Amino acid sequence: MMEEALIITNRSIVIKTHINGFPKETDFELKSEALSLNVEPGSGHVIVKNLYLSIDPAQLNRMKSYSTSQSHHSIQAAAAAIAPGSEIRGHGVGKVVASGDPEFQEGDLVAGELTWGEYCLMKPGVFYFRKLDSMGLPLSCHVGTLAYGGMTAYAGLFEVCKVKKGEKVFVSAAAGSVGHIAGQLAKLHGCYVVGSAGTTEKVELLKGKLGFDDAFNYKEEADLKATLRKHFPHGIDVYFDSVGGEMLEAAVANMNLFGRVAACGAISEYTGSGRKAAPDMVEVIYRRIQIQGFLCPDFLSVHSDFISATCDHLRSEKMVSVEDISTGLESIPSSFAGLFHGSNIGKTIVQIAVE
Amino acid sequence: MMEEALIITNRSIVIKTHINGFPKETDFELKSEALSLNVEPGSGHVIVKNLYLSIDPAQLNRMKSYSTSQSHHSIQAAAAAIAPGSEIRGHGVGKVVASGDPEFQEGDLVAGELTWGEYCLMKPGVFYFRKLDSMGLPLSCHVGTLAYGGMTAYAGLFEVCKVKKGEKVFVSAAAGSVGHIAGQLAKLHGCYVVGSAGTTEKVELLKGKLGFDDAFNYKEEADLKATLRKHFPHGIDVYFDSVGGEMLEAAVANMNLFGRVAACGAISEYTGSGRKAAPDMVEVIYRRIQIQGFLCPDFLSVHSDFISATCDHLRSEKMVSVEDISTGLESIPSSFAGLFHGSNIGKTIVQIAVE
Structure with missing residues (x-):
């Protein structure tokens, strides 16, 4: 009985087919899947509830179809191609809701390669993520300006x-x-x-x-x-x-x-x-x-300098973080398509849930 | 009487008009001018008899006409534009025949920005040139592979x-x-x-x-x-x-x-x-x-390393300097035009006179 209670329905956004040219909202669809929140201790699996997701134009390059005659190893080098119907990974901030990894506890804030969904399953060593210290700045800052x-x-x-x-x-x-x-x-x-x-x-x-x-x-x-x-x-x-x-x-x-x-x-x-x-x-x-x-x-060696300088600028209000935040999973397709028409101002973010 | 004897006729190659597109032999003409070999001691003027001249495709960029609406400061930055009828400067090796500069003596071999002519007037500080030590290698090497x-x-x-x-x-x-x-x-x-x-x-x-x-x-x-x-x-x-x-x-x-x-x-x-x-x-x-x-x-700081390494390679015959040498001032136009049809093999050089 307890096991059953830990199965939830996870909704996510996927592409229907490969996208060539301008993306349209209708290129995407909602997908619902059962997700078990019951992770085995020691399995290393971590379930994250997504809070803020980064929406980036470069993700379009992973949604295209590539013929075998094209040289496309650069695309693969930058990030794996996204197949229709399969999960779309992108940067985001979330909160751990179940953990089979002693490094992460329920309630921890994390940042990393989440999915365009309500929840995602993280496997350390497969998808990059880390615990997030918000340093007193809004979580959305950690999706754009500080990421x-x-x-x-x-x-x-x-x-x-x-x-x-x-x-x-x-x-x-x-x-x-x-x-x-x-x-x-x-x-x-x-x-x-x-x-x-x-x-x-x-x-x-x-x-x-x-x-x-x-x-x-x-x-x-x-x-x-x-x-x-x-x-x-x-x-x-x-x-x-x-x-x-x-x-x-x-x-x-x-x-x-x-x-x-x-x-x-x-x-x-x-x-x-x-x-x-x-x-x-x-x-x-x-x-x-x-x-x-x-x-x-490629510039991880200066990451801590960047964080320290940027936090200072934001706290002293010498720098403004401009964010274009829409709300709800369903707004991902229009937010993404809008990038290619210049609809956004500043960093495009979708807020999936309230912390 | 002696003064008169020091006036020679210097023949050179000039462009008739600006060249846009592929250069043709008929874009050039021979020009003859009187040149006094009588230089004032201390004037700093040096008369060089040209021996080997470098013929380079990039010189075409200086022979083009540029409208004032074009951004052409890059061309001017690389080298001054060449006007029809005026001297064409290019790298070469020659021999001093008269000197008003104590640094240079009659008979000295020199390398620098000579002209597409039989003789050229060098003004130190205006045109770059220096004494040349052939280091036992053919003079033509000092026009291409060692230049x-x-x-x-x-x-x-x-x-x-x-x-x-x-x-x-x-x-x-x-x-x-x-x-x-x-x-x-x-x-x-x-x-x-x-x-x-x-x-x-x-x-x-x-x-x-x-x-x-x-x-x-x-x-x-x-x-x-x-x-x-x-x-x-x-x-x-x-x-x-x-x-x-x-x-x-x-x-x-x-x-x-x-x-x-x-x-x-x-x-x-x-x-x-x-x-x-x-x-x-x-x-x-x-x-x-x-x-x-x-x-x-831009890389003068490694010039001596380059000379030393390259001389070693040439002397040990680990490196071959391929040169396409034609003879006589009159062959400059065809040598130059040929560069744009791939007629040359290796470095294109015109030998103007025998040392």
């Missing part, structure tokens, strides 16, 4: 580009999860910072609350090269790229000698709708430009 | 890419001035090296005399991505790029995690005929690929 979003911004600026005080920094998707932190960090470091975004509201946010030196709405600009030349009459030293495509070309065309591009995303290229970036290689050579692809997990 | 060509290969491999023993290296334009040295240096360093070139003769040279592990004729390959996948079943670690365009895309598509591209040339893009490289930024990011434009003068 991959902020860490990507920090690693890109300081490790990849080694940005220096006084340098001129351009940030694309500047109202996005990574961009809004990258721009604020660059400002705090003494740089001149201009951001691009896709709505007037976002541009106002960048120039106002987030303290960028300037910002523009790229959708209102016919000639991005000319726009950047106007905003950077003395050239760009560092370009923080989350966009790829035409914006990358325009940035390269305006870069100074020994300019650096930190490329952490290429959202304009994920859906196959925008054209691929063809930065002028003659410019790249003569100006000794570096284009460096990177992912933040 | 920019070799130094670019050395800096690209060891400084830009930090190539390691056992890594898999792809070299494009591998029978060219830079490529044939880059491939040999990588082999001597213990790498697996494959080169691409545009004729059967060049491919045979790479696989035979130059000791590449393998080589292919890119003109016979319909699908460069598939070709590289065949030659590098375990992926490319380092791509030494002198070509840009489609080859760069294909190399990026086959690169391993943390792969590095040393981009020192983009000959397929100089004439505006080939399409610009659009490397897949999603691959660049997930595989953390670095694309780094560079020019060898």
Whole structure:
């Protein structure tokens, strides 16, 4: 009788088929499965009740179909492909409800590779997760600004580009999860910072609350090269790229000698709708430009520096964590699809349950 | 009477108009000017009789016309634009015939930024040149393998890419001035090296005399991505790029995690005929690929290491300096135009006079 009481219904979001092109809400469906909360002591299994989930554009790359003739080991290297109907892993924060691992106790807050569901089964050594100390900051901060979003911004600026005080920094998707932190960090470091975004509201946010030196709405600009030349009459030293495509070309065309591009995303290229970036290689050579692809997990050695600096900035209110939080598992598909239409402002998060 | 005897006629090669697209022999003309060999002691002026001149594809970028709406400060940064009718500076080796600078004596061998002419007037502090110690090696070696060509290969491999023993290296334009040295240096360093070139003769040279592990004729390959996948079943670690365009895309598509591209040339893009490289930024990011434009003068700190290592390799015959030498000032236009049709094998040099 007691065993039966520990079986719950776990609802989750899965893809119906592989997604090529722009994702739509109808590409997803709700799936219900029985989940036993009765974990064997010593089994190492841990059941987590999901609280906040991170919704990231790069997850689309794992939802695509790849023909065998394509070279796709990079995708596999970054993260395993997601099959229709199977669980979708993504970063999140949750609470332990049952544990067969002495390291974790019921009630512990954890952060790691959860699922797009109400609950998830964690197997230490298979899926990364760890106990979370909220350090007095909202849990949602630990999904974006203090997790991959902020860490990507920090690693890109300081490790990849080694940005220096006084340098001129351009940030694309500047109202996005990574961009809004990258721009604020660059400002705090003494740089001149201009951001691009896709709505007037976002541009106002960048120039106002987030303290960028300037910002523009790229959708209102016919000639991005000319726009950047106007905003950077003395050239760009560092370009923080989350966009790829035409914006990358325009940035390269305006870069100074020994300019650096930190490329952490290429959202304009994920859906196959925008054209691929063809930065002028003659410019790249003569100006000794570096284009460096990177992912933040490669920079774990500076993770504690990042956490300490970012917590300080958040507590002293020198930095604002902008979050776009929707509520309930059912809102995942629209939140995810919205990323590709620029609907979000700041970090896109879905709150699954109240702590 | 004596003064008159010191006036000679100096013949040189100049462009008739700016060149856009493929250069033709008829874009150039011979120009004759009087040159006084009577230099004032203490004037600092030095007259050099040119012996060997380096003919480089990148010089085309200085011969183009640029509209004011284009961003062309990169070109100006690399080297000043060449105006029709005016002298064309390029690397070469010559002999001092008259000197108004106590540092240089008549008969001294010098290397530096000479002109495409029979004689040139050097002004220390304006044009770079220095006394040359031939170190018992042929003077032509000091135009290519021991000058920019070799130094670019050395800096690209060891400084830009930090190539390691056992890594898999792809070299494009591998029978060219830079490529044939880059491939040999990588082999001597213990790498697996494959080169691409545009004729059967060049491919045979790479696989035979130059000791590449393998080589292919890119003109016979319909699908460069598939070709590289065949030659590098375990992926490319380092791509030494002198070509840009489609080859760069294909190399990026086959690169391993943390792969590095040393981009020192983009000959397929100089004439505006080939399409610009659009490397897949999603691959660049997930595989953390670095694309780094560079020019060898940025690496002067390792110049003496380069000279010492390369002289050793040449003397011990572990390295072959392949040179394509034509004779006489009049052969400059055809030698230069030929670079864009792959007519040269190894370093293209014009011998102007016998020492």
